Amino acid sequence: MRIFALKGSEQLGDAVARSLWTEVELHEERDFEDGEHKARPLVGVRGEDVYIVHSLAGDGSASANDKLVKLLFFIAACKESGAARVTAVVPYLAYARKDRQTKSRDPVTTRYVAQLFEAVGTDCVMVVDVHNIVAFQNAFRCRTVHLDTRRLFVPSIRTLAGDLPLTVFSPDGGGVKRAQLLKEAYEAETGEEAGFGFMEKRRSGGVVSGDLFAGDVTNAAVFIVDDMISTGGTMLRAAKACREHGARRVYALAAHGLFGEGSQAMLDDPAVDAVIVTDTLSAAAHTASGRPAGRIEVLAVGPLIAEAIRRLSTNGSITELLGSPG
Numbered sequence: 001m002r003i004f005a006l007k008g009s010e011q012l013g014d015a016v017a018r019s020l021w022t023e024v025e026l027h028e029e030r031d032f033e034d035g036e037h038k039a040r041p042l043v044g045v046r047g048e049d050v051y052i053v054h055s056l057a058g059d060g061s062a063s064a065n066d067k068l069v070k071l072l073f074f075i076a077a078c079k080e081s082g083a084a085r086v087t088a089v090v091p092y093l094a095y096a097r098k099d100r101q102t103k104s105r106d107p108v109t110t111r112y113v114a115q116l117f118e119a120v121g122t123d124c125v126m127v128v129d130v131h132n133i134v135a136f137q138n139a140f141r142c143r144t145v146h147l148d149t150r151r152l153f154v155p156s157i158r159t160l161a162g163d164l165p166l167t168v169f170s171p172d173g174g175g176v177k178r179a180q181l182l183k184e185a186y187e188a189e190t191g192e193e194a195g196f197g198f199m200e201k202r203r204s205g206g207v208v209s210g211d212l213f214a215g216d217v218t219n220a221a222v223f224i225v226d227d228m229i230s231t232g233g234t235m236l237r238a239a240k241a242c243r244e245h246g247a248r249r250v251y252a253l254a255a256h257g258l259f260g261e262g263s264q265a266m267l268d269d270p271a272v273d274a275v276i277v278t279d280t281l282s283a284a285a286h287t288a289s290g291r292p293a294g295r296i297e298v299l300a301v302g303p304l305i306a307e308a309i310r311r312l313s314t315n316g317s318i319t320e321l322l323g324s325p326g
Contacts, residue, residue: 001313002045002083006054006070008061012091012279013053015302020310029070037066039074046082049313053305056094057258057281064094068113076120087124087312088117089305091280092228092256096131114139126308128280128301129227129255132174145318147308149255149278150185152299153225156276157253158190161221164248167195169215169224171238179225182253188323195220199241218246228256229277232266239271249273257284257298267291 005013005024017024026042041050054071058064071088078086095109110132117125118141126145130136133146157166168186170179176198183194197215222242229235235252242250250272257277259267266272267287274294277284278301288296304321311318 001309002041002043002048002050003309004041004050004052004074006039006052006067006074008059008067008282009054009091011282011285012055012302012305015279015300016051016053016089016306016309019303019306027074037070037073039070040077041074041081044081045078047084050078050083050086051089051309052078052086053089053091055092055281056090057092057256057283058094059281059283068094068116072116072120075117075122079121085123086121087126087309088122089126089309091128091301091305092258093125093127093130093136096127096136100135110135111139114141118142124312126305126312128278128305131227145308145312147304147318148181148322149299149301149304150182151189151323152278152301152304153182153223153253153276154186154189156297156299157186157223157251158192160249160251160274161223164221165195165219166192167197167215167217167220167222167247169196169217169222169238169242170198171224171226171234173198173200175226178227182223182225185323197222197242199238213241213245217242219248220246221249221251222247223251223253225253227254228258229254229263229266229275230258230260231262232259233262236266236269236271239266239269243271251276253277255301256280257287257296259283259287263287267295 002025003017004027013024028040030038056064056067075086095113124143128147168179168183170176183196186194200212224238239250252272252275255278276297278299284298288298
């Protein structure tokens with residue numbers, strides 16, 4: 001087995017490797033003056049089971065496009081060097097939100113990205129809490145592995161809720177299934193009941209609207225769950241609605257903490273007591289370091305990814321790891 005971690009994902013790659021009692025292998029990445037890239041392994045990969053860790057969120061060091069191209073080139077270089085199998089471990093998958101046409105002549109970029117991975121010979125793509133699991137699985141013809149993080153959140157939820165009644169809440173209709181699964185995971189792990197709620201969100205021309213609010217959050221500790229926090233607008237809107245309906249405490253949960261432009265408002269707003277994300281992106285730890293203790297909690301996803309890799313390499317069961325279809 002060979003594990004690589006491309007630039008921007010070194011910390012996560014190291015965490016994955018440590019959990020597997022190994023080390024990240026050496027590789028080379030070069031950026032040329034004209035903006036072109038080169039990436040190659042610096043160790044032999046012939047006949048090896050290769051895993052390449054790389055989250056594809058744009059940041060100050062590189063755009064999502066540059067990260068995607070580097071990953072594709074590196075996969076192709078490994079295949080051309082005789083790797084037996086190459087798995088792209090992409091905790092955050094770029095372009096996963098654009099999975100259908102919403103306007104005339106719209107691109108379906110999720111499918112196009114899948115075709116790029118297939119074109120360079122990727123054998124398997126592993127992701128964490130992708131935006132739309134059905135669209136993701138249907139877009140790829142190569143093998144896919146989808147890891148969900150709901151079990152990682154359960155201990156924090158139980159601690160933060162304390163003696164208050166607990167409600168798991170979706171900030172929009174599209175996330176209802178995700179919230180239901182988190183509720184079920186909490187109940188299965190703790191033996192305690194949790195409430196459920198959601199609200200409506202419609203987006204048109206950049207304007208978000210929708211007045212439907214379902215669920216009882218009165219005097220409850222409410223945990224709003226989404227796949228990512230980008231600007232934080234969706235989370236903040238839901239948090240304020242929960243407060244208006246009597247919630248005692250409100251927490252924002254997401255697998256991916258992008259914390260892009262505009263997220264400052266959500267992070268500073270008293271409607272949100274705390275934010276919990278995983279370390280799929282380096283932005284999470286960076287943002288947390290500049291906040292008061294306890295304001296942002298960052299959960300480690302490396303051990304989960306490592307166990308999935310171990311099972312893949314030994315033909316083990318991913319379904320048993322997750323306790324659900326996967």
